[in-house]
Amino acid sequence: MFLGIDVGTSSLKALVLDVDGTIVGSGQSSYPMAQPRPGWAEADPQDWWKAAAPAVAEAAGPHAAEIAAVGLSGQMHGVVLCDDTAEVIRPAILWADGRSTRELEAYSELSSSLRRSLGNPPATGMAGPTLLWLRNHERQHYRRAQWALQPKDWLRLRLVDEAATDPSDASGTLLYDLEAEYWAKDVIEALDLRLDFLAPIRESAEICGILERDAAAHLGVRPNLPVVCGAADTAAAALAGGLLDPGPVQVTIGSGAQAVAPRDRLAIDATGRTHLYRAAAPDRWYGMAAMQNAGLALEWVRTTLDVTWAELYNEAFSVPAAADGLLFLPYLTGERTPYFDATARGAWVGLQLVHTRGHMLRAALEGVAFSIRQGLEALLATGVPANQLRLAGGGSFDQRWRQLLADVFEQPLFATPTTAVSALGAALLAGVGFGAWPDAQQVASLTAPPIQVAAPGDAAPVYDEAFGRFRQLYLPLSAALR
Numbered sequence: 001m002f003l004g005i006d007v008g009t010s011s012l013k014a015l016v017l018d019v020d021g022t023i024v025g026s027g028q029s030s031y032p033m034a035q036p037r038p039g040w041a042e043a044d045p046q047d048w049w050k051a052a053a054p055a056v057a058e059a060a061g062p063h064a065a066e067i068a069a070v071g072l073s074g075q076m077h078g079v080v081l082c083d084d085t086a087e088v089i090r091p092a093i094l095w096a097d098g099r100s101t102r103e104l105e106a107y108s109e110l111s112s113s114l115r116r117s118l119g120n121p122p123a124t125g126m127a128g129p130t131l132l133w134l135r136n137h138e139r140q141h142y143r144r145a146q147w148a149l150q151p152k153d154w155l156r157l158r159l160v161d162e163a164a165t166d167p168s169d170a171s172g173t174l175l176y177d178l179e180a181e182y183w184a185k186d187v188i189e190a191l192d193l194r195l196d197f198l199a200p201i202r203e204s205a206e207i208c209g210i211l212e213r214d215a216a217a218h219l220g221v222r223p224n225l226p227v228v229c230g231a232a233d234t235a236a237a238a239l240a241g242g243l244l245d246p247g248p249v250q251v252t253i254g255s256g257a258q259a260v261a262p263r264d265r266l267a268i269d270a271t272g273r274t275h276l277y278r279a280a281a282p283d284r285w286y287g288m289a290a291m292q293n294a295g296l297a298l299e300w301v302r303t304t305l306d307v308t309w310a311e312l313y314n315e316a317f318s319v320p321a322a323a324d325g326l327l328f329l330p331y332l333t334g335e336r337t338p339y340f341d342a343t344a345r346g347a348w349v350g351l352q353l354v355h356t357r358g359h360m361l362r363a364a365l366e367g368v369a370f371s372i373r374q375g376l377e378a379l380l381a382t383g384v385p386a387n388q389l390r391l392a393g394g395g396s397f398d399q400r401w402r403q404l405l406a407d408v409f410e411q412p413l414f415a416t417p418t419t420a421v422s423a424l425g426a427a428l429l430a431g432v433g434f435g436a437w438p439d440a441q442q443v444a445s446l447t448a449p450p451i452q453v454a455a456p457g458d459a460a461p462v463y464d465e466a467f468g469r470f471r472q473l474y475l476p477l478s479a480a481l482r
Helices: 045-066 104-108 112-118 127-137 139-144 151-160 185-191 213-219 233-240 295-304 309-316 357-380 399-409 421-434 440-444 460-470 474-481
Strands: 002-007 011-017 023-030 069-074 080-082 147-149 207-210 226-228 247-253 257-263 275-278 285-291 327-329 347-349 386-392 413-415 451-454
Touching: 002 045, 002 151, 002 233, 002 421, 011 045, 011 421, 023 045, 045 151, 045 213, 069 151, 069 233, 069 421, 080 139, 080 151, 104 127, 112 185, 127 139, 127 185, 147 151, 151 207, 151 213, 151 226, 226 421, 233 247, 233 257, 233 275, 233 285, 233 421, 247 357, 257 357, 285 357, 295 309, 295 357, 309 357, 327 357, 327 460, 357 399, 357 460, 386 399, 399 413, 399 451, 399 460, 421 440
Parallel strands: 002 069, 069 226, 247 386, 386 413
Antiparallel strands: 002 011, 011 023, 080 147, 207 226, 247 257, 257 285, 275 285, 327 347, 413 451
16 A cells, blocks of 8 residues: 655645555645745644644554555645754745745846746746745855755655655746756856755655654654655646646646646747646646635635635525626735736725625635636647546535536536545555556556536526626736735
8 A cells, every 4th residue: 555645735635545546545634824924925844744643644544554655745836944854944935925026036137048948937935036035035044954845855854864856846946947857057056046955856756765763653654665756736636637648637726726737748838827847757747827826715715704614605605606796806825827926916896785795705716716717728828738627626526616617617527536636646656666556657547537527507608707807807906006
């Protein structure tokens, strides 16, 4: 059996997979994301470590002694500064962080050839701009660090006492050369950043070390298990969904939302509205539209309006589609696709006395769906094939929400069978590294086929009209707030 661990933004998920592809068990443990200042997003990596024990125990149940290998996945872009023993120097700075707006100017000053080598539009929250901020504002921490790691890579350092990263996470740092498939040394030199604390790059299914005895005791599994490098959460989720070759497009809804399209060639978006990253398999990439505000925005709405998730759905779907004209812009932490604007802000627009809390909740769900549709349209405009639209992630399981998404996207939706898709991908990579399956292409065929869960209904034309009004709001609101 194989253990997959996914370090998410708000929770750590674990999943145990049998050699025949059967999910034996899953577990989850939550932790907070801190906002010490407006626009900042941080976490204590020790919370990830503490969460691993109960999540793995829940997933493994009576099968802990049968686990043969461990794989990891995790939220992308963040930076964990630590020493060579994984002792954290300061809280981790996460993907949703917006403090590095000024540091983006350093990227605009790079030559066009250097910018092209990165294959991605610069954005706050990505490791390169964050490291520039740390160099400029916390030089003592920056100099002291032995390693600047991605979240999953920090957790692996705790497990095996050896630092590494993989191409899927490295390609999301704005410090990786997609054509050379290694750290972009010319870019790093031009930015005057350190190369020495970026971890060696290993393939996702490659064994990076053996589970230390103390770490094994913490997780409740046997020591000396092989631990593979793993992959970024989106790449792992794509693998778990069988998305390695072009054709299907997968929408994952969690704290943020991502629309992912597999690519079998290097194809950079000339418009700079979408990303291109390495996949969790050699010679594969994926185009991605990244929307920062999905579950993050809905969780803020839920807590601010003081409702449970059950109440949110019940009240929201008690009012008509398009919320009687009320619109919600979900840009509470800025936005990436399609605007790449860290200063973008959220709003309810069109409030009237007739509107109730239910209208505000419905508009919030619809606003997130509209934002994802914008991302999908930007991704499809790059020329990716799209013969099927799939849903994944823990934020996509309520059937009424799925129907809303199908109506907004105007396409049938197919769903993956588990909420822990990134942890499933990590477990599959562990199996490849162990030798149970020959390669990532083989395990992609093991995954359960998605089933259709929703198709566009009568509300689709209503949403199409509301979406037209939604997409007109960003520019005037942004101008008014500057």
